[in-house]
Amino acid sequence: MSRSVLDLAATLGPVTLRSPIVAASGTVGSVVDFAGVGDFTVYGAAVAKSVSSAPWPGRDKPRLSSSGEGMLNAIGIQNPGIEEWARQIGPRIGDVPVPVWGSAVGHDATGFAEVATGLERAGVAAVEVNLSCPNLDDGHLFALDAKATAEVVAAVRSATSLPIGAKLSPNAIDIVEIAAAAQQAGADWVVLTNTVWGAGFDVTTRRPKLRTVVGGYSGAPVKAIAMRCVWEVAQGVPDLPILGCGGVRSGEDVVEYLLAGASAVAIGTAHFAEPRIGRRVIKQLEKYMTRNGITAIEELVGAAEPW
């Protein structure tokens, strides 16, 4: 990446990333398991699959399906629980060529806090608070409610000294209110966004594409939805750093998120079709910067022109 004089560094609150792209949670496994498949040298950070306090078995199959250009999933955060996760993954975190962030999920604030403590002990560089998983057993989604969001973020804030990002939902009625609550409770940035509630049906079997019927929709079609969230929060809470996430497939998608007000951008679903997408995205980003006389990523953040 040091081939050119372009400065690709991105600032996300207290964190400096060497590159503005981040690998999104749930799309690169535990990060350490994906290291041989992807190319983490071009990423600023990579986020491991969300983990809970006790083991979660995940949902029944089918739990992954295509829908148009996007993907439906209802994995249900299958994970071995933080203790086992730390035992398996912790010792290998130092082996991957990228800062590894943990992702905490839970049924209540105490559960989230326990995971955050465990993630810090395991050696992650930051903690994402997944307030927005769309397919938990009890259908609960913290990120739809400002009070519940604040309670969980505050508990995580007291449990760890690591930087924390609050991952929010595009399904929230008022994303600005939720983002402001997360910031007041101690989040260093918000991740905008997780998947959009979606559903689909197989026209031959007439069955739902997912066992749970409703699940999380991701990929190219959600870009405009997440982008709208980024724009609204950038306008409504201007001092809150944003990690944009949703439907990114190219360097131009990254630029678009930066213009809308994101400080860095996560790539998710696109990893399934193209595990080494990061390298292509960075090349395209560099090309855009060179063509447009941009020397540093910071110049693009919130740089959308008004009508």
Ligand SMILES: Cc1cc2nc3c(=O)[nH]c(=O)nc-3n(C[C@H](O)[C@H](O)[C@H](O)COP(=O)(O)O)c2cc1C
């Ligand atoms: C199969 C799958 C599993 C996911 N698992 C998680 C997860 O464990 N934790 C989380 O915060 N987000 C999870 N996500 C959401 C992604 O991190 C991302 O926020 C979302 O897919 C939107 O970005 P994309 O359109 O680039 O995929 C998952 C997404 C997919 C497709």
